[in-house]
Amino acid sequence: MATPEFTARTLRRLLTSGVTLRAERLLSKMPAADVGPILADLTQDEIRTVIELLFRQRRAAPVLRELPPEMLPQIFDALADQRIADVLARLEIDDLIELIEWVPEERREEVLSRLPVSRRDELMKAELYPEDSAGRAMTTSFVALDPKMTAQEAIDSIRSLGDENEAVLYLYVVDDQRCLLGVVPIRRLVAAPPHRPVGEIMIRDPVSVRAEADQEEVAALVRRYDLLAIPVLDVDGRMLGVITVDDVIEVITEEATEDMYRLAGLSGEDRVFSPAHTSVRKRLPWMLLNLGTCFLAAWVVGLFERTIQQVVALAVFMPVVAGMAGNGGTQALTVITRGIALGEIEFSTGLRAALKELMVGVSIGVVTGIASALIAYAWHGSPVLGLALFLSMVVAMAVSGLMGAAVPLGLKALKQDPALGSGVIVTTFTDVFAFFAFLGIATLLLDRLV
Amino acid sequence: MATPEFTARTLRRLLTSGVTLRAERLLSKMPAADVGPILADLTQDEIRTVIELLFRQRRAAPVLRELPPEMLPQIFDALADQRIADVLARLEIDDLIELIEWVPEERREEVLSRLPVSRRDELMKAELYPEDSAGRAMTTSFVALDPKMTAQEAIDSIRSLGDENEAVLYLYVVDDQRCLLGVVPIRRLVAAPPHRPVGEIMIRDPVSVRAEADQEEVAALVRRYDLLAIPVLDVDGRMLGVITVDDVIEVITEEATEDMYRLAGLSGEDRVFSPAHTSVRKRLPWMLLNLGTCFLAAWVVGLFERTIQQVVALAVFMPVVAGMAGNGGTQALTVITRGIALGEIEFSTGLRAALKELMVGVSIGVVTGIASALIAYAWHGSPVLGLALFLSMVVAMAVSGLMGAAVPLGLKALKQDPALGSGVIVTTFTDVFAFFAFLGIATLLLDRLV
Numbered sequence: 001m002a003t004p005e006f007t008a009r010t011l012r013r014l015l016t017s018g019v020t021l022r023a024e025r026l027l028s029k030m031p032a033a034d035v036g037p038i039l040a041d042l043t044q045d046e047i048r049t050v051i052e053l054l055f056r057q058r059r060a061a062p063v064l065r066e067l068p069p070e071m072l073p074q075i076f077d078a079l080a081d082q083r084i085a086d087v088l089a090r091l092e093i094d095d096l097i098e099l100i101e102w103v104p105e106e107r108r109e110e111v112l113s114r115l116p117v118s119r120r121d122e123l124m125k126a127e128l129y130p131e132d133s134a135g136r137a138m139t140t141s142f143v144a145l146d147p148k149m150t151a152q153e154a155i156d157s158i159r160s161l162g163d164e165n166e167a168v169l170y171l172y173v174v175d176d177q178r179c180l181l182g183v184v185p186i187r188r189l190v191a192a193p194p195h196r197p198v199g200e201i202m203i204r205d206p207v208s209v210r211a212e213a214d215q216e217e218v219a220a221l222v223r224r225y226d227l228l229a230i231p232v233l234d235v236d237g238r239m240l241g242v243i244t245v246d247d248v249i250e251v252i253t254e255e256a257t258e259d260m261y262r263l264a265g266l267s268g269e270d271r272v273f274s275p276a277h278t279s280v281r282k283r284l285p286w287m288l289l290n291l292g293t294c295f296l297a298a299w300v301v302g303l304f305e306r307t308i309q310q311v312v313a314l315a316v317f318m319p320v321v322a323g324m325a326g327n328g329g330t331q332a333l334t335v336i337t338r339g340i341a342l343g344e345i346e347f348s349t350g351l352r353a354a355l356k357e358l359m360v361g362v363s364i365g366v367v368t369g370i371a372s373a374l375i376a377y378a379w380h381g382s383p384v385l386g387l388a389l390f391l392s393m394v395v396a397m398a399v400s401g402l403m404g405a406a407v408p409l410g411l412k413a414l415k416q417d418p419a420l421g422s423g424v425i426v427t428t429f430t431d432v433f434a435f436f437a438f439l440g441i442a443t444l445l446l447d448r449l450v
Numbered sequence: 451m452a453t454p455e456f457t458a459r460t461l462r463r464l465l466t467s468g469v470t471l472r473a474e475r476l477l478s479k480m481p482a483a484d485v486g487p488i489l490a491d492l493t494q495d496e497i498r499t500v501i502e503l504l505f506r507q508r509r510a511a512p513v514l515r516e517l518p519p520e521m522l523p524q525i526f527d528a529l530a531d532q533r534i535a536d537v538l539a540r541l542e543i544d545d546l547i548e549l550i551e552w553v554p555e556e557r558r559e560e561v562l563s564r565l566p567v568s569r570r571d572e573l574m575k576a577e578l579y580p581e582d583s584a585g586r587a588m589t590t591s592f593v594a595l596d597p598k599m600t601a602q603e604a605i606d607s608i609r610s611l612g613d614e615n616e617a618v619l620y621l622y623v624v625d626d627q628r629c630l631l632g633v634v635p636i637r638r639l640v641a642a643p644p645h646r647p648v649g650e651i652m653i654r655d656p657v658s659v660r661a662e663a664d665q666e667e668v669a670a671l672v673r674r675y676d677l678l679a680i681p682v683l684d685v686d687g688r689m690l691g692v693i694t695v696d697d698v699i700e701v702i703t704e705e706a707t708e709d710m711y712r713l714a715g716l717s718g719e720d721r722v723f724s725p726a727h728t729s730v731r732k733r734l735p736w737m738l739l740n741l742g743t744c745f746l747a748a749w750v751v752g753l754f755e756r757t758i759q760q761v762v763a764l765a766v767f768m769p770v771v772a773g774m775a776g777n778g779g780t781q782a783l784t785v786i787t788r789g790i791a792l793g794e795i796e797f798s799t800g801l802r803a804a805l806k807e808l809m810v811g812v813s814i815g816v817v818t819g820i821a822s823a824l825i826a827y828a829w830h831g832s833p834v835l836g837l838a839l840f841l842s843m844v845v846a847m848a849v850s851g852l853m854g855a856a857v858p859l860g861l862k863a864l865k866q867d868p869a870l871g872s873g874v875i876v877t878t879f880t881d882v883f884a885f886f887a888f889l890g891i892a893t894l895l896l897d898r899l900v
Binding site: 027031032036037040066068071158159161164168169181184187189190191220222223225226228245246249250253256257259260261263264265266269272273275276279280283284285288289290291293294295297298301302305308309312313314315316317318319320322323324325327328330331333334335336338339342343345346347348356359363364367371372375401431435436437440 | 481483486487490513518521563571608609611618619627628631636637639640662672673674676678684686695698699700702703706707711713714715716721723726729731732734737738741742743744745747748751752755756759762763764765766767768770771772773774776777778780781783785786788789791792794795796797798803809810813814818823825851856881885898
């Protein structure tokens, strides 16, 4: 397969030499997901032309849908309001609601006003649901059946829909209030005797979600029960829409990225291909916060300046205790936040998990503490320094394990995101505590140290 | 919904009071995925009884399949070899191959010998494919059609299969050599005129993978093209099996966990619910390696003992430079490794990404360096100390950004896992370099510092 840069070069050559027809043909042969990387390599003018060509092929909407959303502002910059509206109007409502967020705020109203009235209404209705909720992520096109309909009638009704809804996998059986009664996998419909009513072949009480449910919850259900789509219901059990597995895969991927990013204090909009100034702007607040916590650690060290003055070797071994405690804390934090995200905490309990991390911290602290003490003794010849290192390592590792578990579990209990903030809280605490433990113990042993 | 602990208690009460029938009914009403968390709360004896009950309901295999594999050893410990073989024999080949790995090595041969011969043959054939390959992850049950078959004939053939294969979503059209010609989504089959040959309604040249392909590649394709299943072919294009989207979701989740875990130096078997001794054993080697790198940093500080002796305040500010550089490195590392995993690097290039991280590092270094210099000046009243802090902050942040990008990109270029090892290399390097930069610059300015 040609690399995106190579295809971009070919495309650019075709465009600049005016061979639009061949450019169009090249584009038409590429799957929507493959066009994205090429756009990243084009100028604004070229982007505009390519979107025009795609629009003629009725493929501009799927191409934009497949782009990492962080690339959208660059694309929208190249397009007129009307063209953006034309493209967005062709999207399913869940995609429309996602993409409209990326239109620069000052142009959003204008773009919205150019959408067909029906789409605008749909959008307004969808936006009534909370952000990241099932109601926003669902598509409203699905096949609803009457329970008295026969299997053959259901098949005929699908046939009459034509080729439009190729993604239909389940059919939903509803009563006259549109309340969900059951679900018929299309495979089961095909295998059923033609005259059997769908009410008899449906799966009753299928897994469903409320429109207000968070998309993480939706993803967890789909993953847990291996579903291909999940129906979305209102308070009264009426069927509103469907969330399909491809959207769920996106959610799962996004949530994993978010967790990793949050542990490192990163914002979602800060990607490999984001311009440097965006990354700087997004990272600075966190780095300044972090600077504050570093100075907190420095202040703790400062409390012991007189001790260090007398035993400079302490400055040498300080990074060992802090480094190890920091790593221990990060390990506990990673296991627990990932465990929470994957629902693994169900297989244990918060208290059990925190105690376990404490014990793991103590055990590793003892082993690495002994190793450190021996190295320090061999290097500086002071058994008391070795003792201070051993003791502080055990205490610091124990506390960092406990904190690495307790902070995300506590945030979760407070209904906060366990990944958000955990990183900085745990690192600060372990750093501060490690310095305090090591230098404090050294100060207590100072008479025998000097 | 009752919590797992509550249900476990109820189940335990039913079991100990011998009301097996009610326990059986309780279990039969629970979806397979919900039984797992309950097993975690039972004794070995109780596990054995529950698995027996599930086995009678023909549900033991799906329950084991839904467990986090790290829990399996505990379950297998409670079961006799024959029972393990009975349960495993009911799994699809891809699940069988995964679960057999978790049977304790000393019992594995015995368990294998008790499998039906046909399953053993299948297993041996599947194990010829490399680990984590498509060949191991595929199921070999799929519906193959002759291109001359009509839509109605295809539907009839599905009907004759009965209710077994509810997951069938695509039908595969193959020639007389079993080479894949095209794919027919079941939805399209239903919508097609009954007498049309499937060869005319199929999608030609569908996305497929070779059996040797890595499962990450499979997941990337499914995510990229929004597929529900992907056909697996041999070298000659013959159809071997299918990988379905629920397996792909597992792969995506696993890979994300693996990346997070690797950045923190954790092994996949170290979970929330793993016993403490397992976690200690798995984490110790990495923590000892880490101890080595901490002592490397300590050794660098040791080189400047005489400088610190003269200006003890340097020991106070050391953690600031190292802490900030460490964080900057982690941020760059997270953006790049996640970008590689998601294929976002396609939207940029390695060189561009590394240069960008360098620039981001310099910019953030300048801002936080100025802030640090001002704080240090206000605190210790030494402008030269502030200058040393500023200069080393800029250099250390620049280098950590560059390294955070270059290390995973370099590992990827060497066809190594970019997440594995990056964490420890980058942290070590940034720590060592930060101390060296700060104390080195301070030593150069020493005359004006004291």
